[in-house]
Amino acid sequence: MAVRNPTHRPSGTADLNNPLYYLENMETVVDWVYRHHPDLLTPAEGDRLADFARLTVPARALLTRMVMRSGELFRTDKLHYPELGAPASQALAELAGTGWLDAEPSVSLDDLFRLFTLAELRPVFADTLKGAGAPPSLPKAQMRETLRARFPDARSIEDWLGAGQPGVVKLNTMALFDRIRLMFFGNLRQTWSDFVLVELGHQRYETVPFTxxxxxxxxxxxxxxxxxxxxxxxxxxxxxxxxxxxxxxxxxxxxxxxxxxxxxxxxxxxxxxxxxxxxxxxxxxxxxxxxxxxxxxxxxxxxxxxxxxxxxxxxxxxxxxxxxxxxxxxxxxxxxxxxxxxGGPAPVRTDSPTLRETVLTLPRPEAGSVEHAVQQHLSRPDAPAYYVENTLINGLFGLLCWQTIFAPVPGAFFHPFHVGPADLTREDFVSRRRLALEQAFGYLQDGSYRQRILENYRAKYGISNPFVVWPVLTEDLLEVALDCLPAVDLEKLFRRLLRNIREHRSGLPDLIRFFPNRNDGQKRYELIEVKGPGDRLQDHQIRWLEFFSVEGIPASVCYVRWQDSEAPE
Structure with missing residues (x-):
């Protein structure tokens, strides 16, 4: 089905200083779906979206506000939006006249109790409650249950409350907007408010070809x-x-x-x-x-x-x-x-590898975390220590595999504002990108990985990536890490990460210490998990530490005691 662009505006982030920024973002969504999914819309849906652009700005803005709120029924006296630039009553009349709203909907008892306060409802049902032998001071929920059998059918607000009460309108097209939201986000978990307040205007996004x-x-x-x-x-x-x-x-x-x-x-x-x-x-x-x-x-x-x-x-x-x-x-x-x-053979128990442990006694810091205290104690000009936790290994992987992460795999990207692929933690993330990932591992094997990581760092700096935390991953840290971390160890770390991204993105040690001048044949780095008094290793941390031990990756657990403590806590 060929449809014309309803809004005639490019996709982009709204200016949050514009009081109608939410309308700009709604127009972005409508335009995107209209341009990229026209064949998934019925002719009636396409016509309805085209009609959206023909509404006046106040009517479009009010409709957007209502779509962003929960439910389909709204009290007209509660729709106060000064930024519309026109009375809400005028916008409501336009929306009702063009079929976007039902100005006289039938309302169930449950909806009535949701829309109106207890003080507003008590006078209306006082006689009915008295006839039922119920006290007039019933709480709202009990009042509704008492009345439920007597009022099973929906009716108009005037029939419920009499003339002169606040009006109620109903959105006629919420199902269409839900369908649009799904085609744009790829899920119905994200709300319109998420899109307006969080997804746009605060981050830079990688450009992914959308075909x-x-x-x-x-x-x-x-x-x-x-x-x-x-x-x-x-x-x-x-x-x-x-x-x-x-x-x-x-x-x-x-x-x-x-x-x-x-x-x-x-x-x-x-x-x-x-x-x-x-x-x-x-x-x-x-x-x-x-x-x-x-x-x-x-x-x-x-x-x-x-x-x-x-x-x-x-x-x-x-x-x-x-x-x-x-x-x-x-x-x-x-x-x-x-x-x-x-009567089957039990799996052979394998002894857990021995974890290297150290105990460090330090003055209790006046401020800051135990991890920073250990970092400051260990760091020297010839052996700098960095507090990286889960950011360094993940960040190096994200930079090496940037192009693979943002490849236009079906179902991975739905709109221009993704931080990362929607299938990142799905079981088939790796299998659908296996060839590209193996090519990235080839860079580790032929030595070109350093150039690729640095090129992506400089070209992509500040762009959102689910593995990269830019404020932590400074160029100094990157340079020393690439000098001291062997490619063979990086490949081991990255391959484990890919075995279960959801699980393995966390649990990495707090600190990394580098030895740039070491030439005695030992590894030029060590990973250090810091545990303060009373703190214990978590299961996912233990699994990483056991992996390090098996794979020959230098790592240890540093248990910290404070000098002013009489005994270990």
């Missing part, structure tokens, strides 16, 4: 599929029994991005079914989900149901796959519990 081939939605039916799954999740969140939601879950999709959304829906449905005592449904939902968390939950549920043989077969098959450290750890525990019950 028909890179779109997440290729057909209107895929948009409908997403909306169906969103409704299923909403029903679950609202407390509808999982057994009632199950028949509404759509079948699997060939669209990898939508398939991952379905996997998450099935994971949640399985969780809720188990909590509701419907174990068979929980097993069915979890078995159909490819989400990485679903497999462990399925095995644990089978254990609780004493289906040890079935659990063993699934666990053994899964054990042959490439798993993250956390998955390996959880699976090994299950296999050890199952082995004696099925």
């Amino acid at each position: 028909p081939e890179s779109r997440a939605f290729q057909h209107r039916a895929e948009v409908d599929l997403y909306l169906t799954m969103h409704q299923c999740r909403q029903w679950l969140d609202d407390g509808l029994p999982a057994r009632e939601v199950w028949p509404e879950v759509p079948p699997p999709s060939d669209n990898a991005w939508l398939a991952s959304r379905r996997d998450r829906l099935l994971l949640e449905l399985g969780r809720q079914a188990e909590r509701q005592g419907d174990r068979e449904l929980a097993l069915k939902a979890l078995s159909e989900s490819s989400h990485r968390e679903a497999r462990l939950k399925q095995l644990r549920l089978l254990e609780r149901m004493k289906r040890f043989g079935q659990a063993w077969e699934i666990a053994i098959a899964w054990d042959a796959q490439d798993l993250s450290d956390a998955e390996n750890q959880g699976l090994a525990r299950i296999l050890r519990r199952l082995a004696p019950k099925v």
Whole structure:
């Protein structure tokens, strides 16, 4: 379907000093969807979006304000927006006259109680409550429950409250705006307010080519599929029994991005079914989900149901796959519990590698963190120490693989304002970019990685990247890190990061200390995890430290005591 541009304006960030900045951003969204997804709109939807541009500025602005708020019903006396430049009543009349609003909607009892205060409602229902034998001072929720059986049907505000009461209007096109929001954001988790107040105007974004081939939605039916799954999740969140939601879950999709959304829906449905005592449904939902968390939950549920043989077969098959450290750890525990019950061989226990530990006694600082105290104590001109935590290794990876991270993979980017790809922590992030990632690792192997990292640092400085924290990653830190960190160690670190980005982006040691002048054959850096008095290592930190020990990456845990303490805390 060919449609003309409804707003005739380029996509860009709004000027937050403009009191109508939110309208600028709404026009950006409408324009983007209109230009990039015209074939996913019906003729009626296309006409409606074209009509949006024909509204006066006050009417467009008021409509945008209402779309940004929750619900579809609004009291006209509560719509106060001085920046419109015209009376709200005038804009409301225009919106009602052009079909955007219903000026006389039917309102249910629940909606009535949501829109009006207790003081406004008590006089209206005083006689009804008296006839029901209820005290006139009932709280609002109890009053509504008392009246529910007597007023099952929706009616107009005038019928509810009588003449002369504040008017109520209803948005007629919220479903269209939800569809637009989905096609722009790629999810319905982000609200219009998120877009206006957070996503725009504060950051610089990488330019990603947006082509028909890179779109997440290729057909209107895929948009409908997403909306169906969103409704299923909403029903679950609202407390509808999982057994009632199950028949509404759509079948699997060939669209990898939508398939991952379905996997998450099935994971949640399985969780809720188990909590509701419907174990068979929980097993069915979890078995159909490819989400990485679903497999462990399925095995644990089978254990609780004493289906040890079935659990063993699934666990053994899964054990042959490439798993993250956390998955390996959880699976090994299950296999050890199952082995004696099925007469199978228990997995061989491997001794945890020894972690190098030091104890440091320091004066208690008047201000600042324990990590900064250790950094200042250890840092010397010939051995500088930096407080980097999760920023350095992630940042080096983000700079080396910048072009791969921002490749126009289908379903990764929906609009011009992404900090990073939408599928970053999805299970298939690596598989869909494997060739490009291996090419990046080739730079580590042939020695050209340093030039590539520095070129990206200088060309991309300040542009948002999910792995790069610019204020921490200074050029001095970058230069010394590239001098002292061997490419072979960087490759080991990066490959582990990619095994589970969600899990492995955190847990890295607090400090890194460099030895630029060392020539004795030892590594010219060390990683240091700092633990203050009473602090303990977390599981994900332990897994990183064990990885360092196995791979020959110098790392230690520094336990800090304060000199003014009588004994270790």
